[in-house]
Amino acid sequence: MGDKRPMTSTLNVGARSSAVTQLQQQLAKLGHYKAKVDGDYGPVTKKAVASFEKKAGLKADGVADGKTRDALAKAAKPSVPSLKVGSSGPKVKALQQHLKTLGFYKSTVDGSYGPVTKAAVQAFEKKHGWTPDGIAGSRVQETAEKEAKAKPKPSWQTVKAPPSDYRVVSFRGVKVNVRTRVMVERAESYMKAMGLSSKLSITQGSFSNGVSASAGTHDGGGALDISIRGYSAANADKIVKAMRMAGFAAWRRGVNDTFSPHIHAIAIGDKRATQVAKNQVTEYFRGGDGLVGSKRDIHLTATGHNIGRPVPNWAK
Ligand SMILES: [Zn+2]
Structure with a gap:
């Protein structure tokens, strides 16, 4: 009300578009959607939307209206900046350390994101069935940290x-x-x-x-x-x-x-x-x-x- 920005349009069963693709990616990231990201708003996507809506305290009707889509975009927004070739600093160092613990990175932990770190990230992404773009977004960083910490140390x-x-x-x-x-x-x-x-x-x-x-x-x-x-x-x-x-x-x-x-x-x-x-x-x-x-x-x-x-x- 009183907001001059265009409202985010509603997506519903039957929709096929890149907006649906993005919706599915966001739902997948938050763990509500586990099927193939195909840009096709079918019953599985509807169920995933309803699941998110329920968790977000919205009306769980499986219809991705403006309110649902805005809430979803906000929830799926990366909480940590992506790391890629050229990045450097403590976040890169932590990522290298975790990938080393997990056996994906075998070089020096130097906090400098070069081709070797990129290759390690790609191998890690492949192992999880993710697009191996070699860019460590929040999902890569957080999963690597979680897995490295969960790895039992030999006694x-x-x-x-x-x-x-x-x-x-x-x-x-x-x-x-x-x-x-x-x-x-x-x-x-x-x-x-x-x-x-x-x-x-x-x-x-x-x-x-x-x-x-x-x-x-x-x-x-x-x-x-x-x-x-x-x-x-x-x-x-x-x-x-x-x-x-x-x-x-x-x-x-x-x-x-x-x-x-x-x-x-x-x-x-x-x-x-x-x-x-x-x-x-x-x-x-x-x-x-x-x-x-x-x-x-x-x-x-x-x-x-x-x-x-x-x-x-x-x-x-
Ligand atoms: Zn001796």
């Missing part, structure tokens, strides 16, 4: 830190502290989940002074040598991975060095570890092999032993 990441129990115990014929023992047990549970036999064979423990080949790394707490006899190279690498997931700085020896094949490991954060062992942990986080000369960690390079460096949250 090895969120597991509590091992107890600060430094009592030395006898374990599988060697000496370790209780903290290290707990970590070994965790590693074995991850090995089991990987389908490996779940008992580590420990050839050297901690507090074992005087083994010259170990350069003092085993003189204090947190140190272990594991036999990989009988394991294939791939499975030996998996053991390293399980130990890393449990919070050890662990490397397979005998690949790119002069040691006989075994796994050498230092429990990250062990307060009784010797300084040389602590230095190895520092080297581990630098991507090194922890040996004199500081070569690159073979498990981070593309030599076939690449298992990455999974570190549980407590050890970061």
Whole structure:
């Protein structure tokens, strides 16, 4: 009343137009319409309109009159600006992070929307059966966030830190502290989940002074040598991975060095570890092999032993 703007026209069953297409898209966005967007106002569209009207507190007659259409347009209006190639900033960063968590984005989370981000958005859109235009509107941004947050984190990441129990115990014929023992047990549970036999064979423990080949790394707490006899190279690498997931700085020896094949490991954060062992942990986080000369960690390079460096949250 008194409004000079032209009223939005009424759409009803039988209408076929781009306005109906837009109506269906808006209804679909709000979850009222799940059929094909075809611009054809049939009984399914009518039902969807009625569903929206009911929710909006309007007369639920399934007729899209001006009032209904205006309310629908308002409700379906994007609440967040669309992101596209050229966009940058924290919203892009968040989107990249979520798409990375979901496995669609594999590049650096840098907050800059380039062709790689576009391709990731397109793959995400395709997976949901949406038009893969590579533009991240509110639906893409919100769905990616929701799914990324709902994705259960593997328990090895969120597991509590091992107890600060430094009592030395006898374990599988060697000496370790209780903290290290707990970590070994965790590693074995991850090995089991990987389908490996779940008992580590420990050839050297901690507090074992005087083994010259170990350069003092085993003189204090947190140190272990594991036999990989009988394991294939791939499975030996998996053991390293399980130990890393449990919070050890662990490397397979005998690949790119002069040691006989075994796994050498230092429990990250062990307060009784010797300084040389602590230095190895520092080297581990630098991507090194922890040996004199500081070569690159073979498990981070593309030599076939690449298992990455999974570190549980407590050890970061
Ligand atoms: Zn060792």
